[in-house]
Amino acid sequence: MIHHRCAAVLVVMVVTSLLGCGSSGDSSPAGLPSPSGSNVLTITVNPSSAAVCTFANSPCTQITICHPGTSTCQTISDILVDTGSSGLRIFASSLTLTLPSSHIGECMYFGGGTDWGSVQTVDVILGKEPAVSVPIQVVDPTFAGQYTSTGQPVSNICGVAAVISDPSQVGHNGILGVGVFQFDGGFYYNCMPLPCTAVAVSPSQEVQNPVGLLPVDNNGVIVALPSVPASGLPSLTGSLILGIGTASNNQPSGVTVLPTDSSGRIVTHFDLSPSTSIQQPGIIDSGSNVLFFSDSSISIPLCTGALSFLYCPTSPLHFSAVNTGSSGSPSSSVNFQIANPMPLLSSGQAAINNVGGPAVFPGTFDWGLPFFFGRTVYVGLSGKTSVLGTGPFLAY
Amino acid sequence: MKHRPVLEMVVVFSLIAIIDLPSTWAVLGDPASSVEADRLALAGQIRMIPAQRYTIQEITTSEFVVREYVSGNTVFAVAWRGRRPPDLASLLGAYFQEYQEAAAAAASTGPVRRGGTRIQAPHLVVETGGHAGDVRGRAYLPSLLPPGVTVEMIQ
Numbered sequence: 001m002i003h004h005r006c007a008a009v010l011v012v013m014v015v016t017s018l019l020g021c022g023s024s025g026d027s028s029p030a031g032l033p034s035p036s037g038s039n040v041l042t043i044t045v046n047p048s049s050a051a052v053c054t055f056a057n058s059p060c061t062q063i064t065i066c067h068p069g070t071s072t073c074q075t076i077s078d079i080l081v082d083t084g085s086s087g088l089r090i091f092a093s094s095l096t097l098t099l100p101s102s103h104i105g106e107c108m109y110f111g112g113g114t115d116w117g118s119v120q121t122v123d124v125i126l127g128k129e130p131a132v133s134v135p136i137q138v139v140d141p142t143f144a145g146q147y148t149s150t151g152q153p154v155s156n157i158c159g160v161a162a163v164i165s166d167p168s169q170v171g172h173n174g175i176l177g178v179g180v181f182q183f184d185g186g187f188y189y190n191c192m193p194l195p196c197t198a199v200a201v202s203p204s205q206e207v208q209n210p211v212g213l214l215p216v217d218n219n220g221v222i223v224a225l226p227s228v229p230a231s232g233l234p235s236l237t238g239s240l241i242l243g244i245g246t247a248s249n250n251q252p253s254g255v256t257v258l259p260t261d262s263s264g265r266i267v268t269h270f271d272l273s274p275s276t277s278i279q280q281p282g283i284i285d286s287g288s289n290v291l292f293f294s295d296s297s298i299s300i301p302l303c304t305g306a307l308s309f310l311y312c313p314t315s316p317l318h319f320s321a322v323n324t325g326s327s328g329s330p331s332s333s334v335n336f337q338i339a340n341p342m343p344l345l346s347s348g349q350a351a352i353n354n355v356g357g358p359a360v361f362p363g364t365f366d367w368g369l370p371f372f373f374g375r376t377v378y379v380g381l382s383g384k385t386s387v388l389g390t391g392p393f394l395a396y
Numbered sequence: 397m398k399h400r401p402v403l404e405m406v407v408v409f410s411l412i413a414i415i416d417l418p419s420t421w422a423v424l425g426d427p428a429s430s431v432e433a434d435r436l437a438l439a440g441q442i443r444m445i446p447a448q449r450y451t452i453q454e455i456t457t458s459e460f461v462v463r464e465y466v467s468g469n470t471v472f473a474v475a476w477r478g479r480r481p482p483d484l485a486s487l488l489g490a491y492f493q494e495y496q497e498a499a500a501a502a503a504s505t506g507p508v509r510r511g512g513t514r515i516q517a518p519h520l521v522v523e524t525g526g527h528a529g530d531v532r533g534r535a536y537l538p539s540l541l542p543p544g545v546t547v548e549m550i551q
Contacts, residue, residue, distance in 0.1 A: 019511050055507065083528065084510075084527055084528055085528040086528075107428070107480070108528070109479075109480050109481065109528065109531045110510065110527065110528050110531070111510055111511070111512050111524070111525050111527045111531060111532075112508050112509045112510045112511060112512050112513060112524075112525075113508040113513075148498075151503075152496070152500060153485070153496065156485055159481065159482065159483030159484050159486070160484055160486055161484065161492075161495055161496045161499035161500075161515070162496065162499055162500060162503060164508055169503070169507055169508050170507060170508050171507060177528075179528075181529075184528075185479055185528065185529050187459075187480055263529050264529060265530075268528075281530075283527055285510070285527065287510060288510040288511065289509075289510065290511070292510070292511040292512075300475045306505065306506055309509060309511055357511055358511070358515050359511060359525055360512030360513060360523050360524065360525040361511065361512050361524060361525030361526060361533060361534065361551070362512055362524070362525075362533045362548075362551075363525075363526075363532065363551070364525075364527065364530070366510070366511070366527065373416065383409050
């Protein structure tokens with residue numbers, strides 16, 4: 001059954017976008033020795049069970065949300081694990097749970113799209129941790145009549161061409177933002193009465209990283225994914241571990257800690273050629289499914305057609321870059337490859353470690369999911385202290 | 397960070413006005429004098445930056461920075477960066493509708509991607525990117541780009 005679904009998607013979409021759909025559940029996913037514990041969430045890329053999270057290099061997990069203060073709950077799968085944002089967002093269309101009404105709306109801007117929807121406080125359960133009460137965004141273009149169900153502007157409170165409208169457009173039912181900041185930095189509106197007007201909300205009302213509210217494992221997260229060969233994998237399994245050095249299963253060793261700036265950025269020195277190096281802000285973002293970086297001097301060929309947002313070199317290219325903390329130290333070198341992803345995508349591989357593309361608007365080196373393969377990445381929450389120091393930091 | 401054109405700040409206005417949003421802003425294709433309307437609309441600070449082939453009028457607010465590129469007394473491009481984009485319906489004016497239509501057509505053929513979007517409309521190009529907390533973009537009228545001005549200069 002999965003195979004049929006994927007075959008259909010492959011024909012229509014895989015070659016037309018960076019999407020994958022694993023060949024089927026017939027090969028066992030690669031995996032690290034699976035950590036266990038109440039603070040562990042399983043991350044999967046293209047599991048056979050996925051209904052929505054089938055895009056290539058899209059790491060998903062499941063979470064549970066409950067009507068506040070009750071045991072009326074819903075477990076939602078296909079939630080993107082995102083180290084590049086903060087807070088939980090779930091599409092209204094993926095909810096069967098009835099939540100209290102809300103008149104607070106939020107515009108949340110990402111590099112590639114915008115979420116509009118209401119803000120609701122719910123109980124969130126991560127792994128087997130205690131429930132935490134936290135504001136989340138319920139993504140709904142039609143909230144307060146701002147957009148059509150397809151995301152086209154009506155009143156257009158967010159001021160953009162369109163907002164994200166449904167899970168199939170982005171390949172997930174929601175986003176679990178576990179970045180270095182507690183708060184999401186979104187823009188809030190009071191929509192009762194209409195028209196919606198900008199409103200300042202108190203920190204406790206802001207959409208925020210539920211990890212920071214946990215009783216113990218609250219100082220950050222660890223994303224641990226297995227390595228992926230150059231030939232790719234149809235699927236894989238890894239872990240999102242809550243807390244850093246707070247339990248027996250999250251003790252770091254031998255990592256380089258890179259403090260970030262107030263925008264969550266490190267610094268990346270990228271060697272375009274042996275004689276030149278440019279320095280630019282870098283982000284380590286599990287929600288980006290490829291390595292996005294600008295290529296102003298060496299002109300890697302782009303793929304064609306609907307994959308023209310990806311690099312398609314004629315033979316694999318080997319690069320190195322150096323990441324440093326935002327103030328210039330410490331430093332850590334990273335080697336990576338960029339290859340033509342089209343053969344892997346068309347053969348159904350969904351975990352690909354050598355795929356990249358140009359940043360549409362250059363200026364930031366975006367270490368997307370390929371960076372995470374074969375690494376254990378530590379995300380230190382701002383203001384929280386662990387054995388690795390006080391956040392915000394990224395470490396690996 | 398990409399190289400920016402060599403810029404020199406010449407004039408700094410430190411006016412801060414807080415007024416209601418006018419219904420129209422300076423937009424692509426409008427006269428340079430309309431930039432002041434944008435500054436008022438955005439309640440921001442403005443400075444003028446002469447470059448070799450054009451002038452940049454930069455408006456700074458607490459949420460974003462907008463740069464309007466002027467040549468021959470016409471705004472031929474705008475760029476922005478910040479925690480959020482400016483209201484593009486206002487900034488692009490009459491061009492917003494074709495941008496929206498082209499974006500809707502593009503959305504119907506592929507998924508939303510973190511790497512950003514490049515929308516080619518009949519008369520303008522709009523590129524967006526960046527990441528949560530630092531979004532960036534630019535819009536320009538290819539037919540009005542002065543000779544010798546490249547898209548990379550607009551940021």
